[in-house]
Amino acid sequence: MSRPLGLVPHLFVRDVDAAVSFYAKAFGAVELFRTVLPDGTVLFVELAVGDARLLVSQEIAALDALAPSTIGGTPMLLTLETDDPDDLARRAVFAGATVEAPVTEMFFGERYGRVVDPDGHRWALTTKREQYTPEDIDARKPHDV
Amino acid sequence: MANGNPLTPAAFQVLLALATGPGGRAHGYGIMGFVAEVTGGAVQLGPGTLYRTLTRLAADGLAEELPGEDSRRRYYRITPAGRAVAAREAALLGRLVAAAGDAGLLARPESA
Numbered sequence: 001m002s003r004p005l006g007l008v009p010h011l012f013v014r015d016v017d018a019a020v021s022f023y024a025k026a027f028g029a030v031e032l033f034r035t036v037l038p039d040g041t042v043l044f045v046e047l048a049v050g051d052a053r054l055l056v057s058q059e060i061a062a063l064d065a066l067a068p069s070t071i072g073g074t075p076m077l078l079t080l081e082t083d084d085p086d087d088l089a090r091r092a093v094f095a096g097a098t099v100e101a102p103v104t105e106m107f108f109g110e111r112y113g114r115v116v117d118p119d120g121h122r123w124a125l126t127t128k129r130e131q132y133t134p135e136d137i138d139a140r141k142p143h144d145v
Numbered sequence: 146m147a148n149g150n151p152l153t154p155a156a157f158q159v160l161l162a163l164a165t166g167p168g169g170r171a172h173g174y175g176i177m178g179f180v181a182e183v184t185g186g187a188v189q190l191g192p193g194t195l196y197r198t199l200t201r202l203a204a205d206g207l208a209e210e211l212p213g214e215d216s217r218r219r220y221y222r223i224t225p226a227g228r229a230v231a232a233r234e235a236a237l238l239g240r241l242v243a244a245a246g247d248a249g250l251l252a253r254p255e256s257a
Binding site for chain 2: 030032033051
């Protein structure tokens with residue numbers, strides 16, 4: 001039986017080197033390798049972010065693979081789990097991100113906040129506490145959500 | 146980084162291969178061979194996985210590439226930090242394997 005073995009976000013950005021530098025400073029990303037075309041175009045860079053992989057490519061207008069800053073938004077939220085979201089958010093802002101929602105304690109039992117990176121990709125920074133069951137979370141849900 | 150977090154299976158297998166090698170060092174092909182042999186072929190680290198894992202271990206200070214005389218055969222060495230992390234992971238796995246034995250999940254060796 002064929003079954004997926006992984007899920008890897010592939011982000012398109014305006015400037016690969018600036019993006020890789022941001023992810024390194026903000027999230028401790030490590031560049032594993034890059035594939036460069038003969039004309040010097042960076043096809044993609046593979047990063048390790050924690051135990052996850054992240055692919056980053058230069059936007060390609062001809063293929064309609066565009067950065068959020070070019071499109072003017074993104075429908076995607078990348079959720080990064082960490083022990084200390086406050087620290088990660090501080091690092092992200094220092095590296096050039098803007099705060100969309102400050103890190104705060106949430107009813108679902110996580111400390112959670114959101115930042116937007118310089119290319120417009122949105123990141124949720126959260127703990128992975130899993131201290132509540134789905135029933136607990138339902139019971140704690142605010143009425144106006 | 147690698148502080149306190151469990152290692153990925155591939156990272157532990159590579160550190161184990163390095164720790165087994167003479168002087169805590171091994172080359173890429175040797176690492177792949179060791180992992181295949183010790184797992185009875187159940188785990189085959191491909192060159193791409195091996196490269197990514199070694200790069201990541203080096204970035205985390207758990208392994209280091211040795212300056213090579215032969216550029217086609219790159220040698221890596223486990224660092225003291227890598228040894229400590231691998232030992233911690235081995236102790237954790239040891240406890241789980243002991244519990245698996247208590248649960249009757251380990252195949253008994255054939256009695257002679």
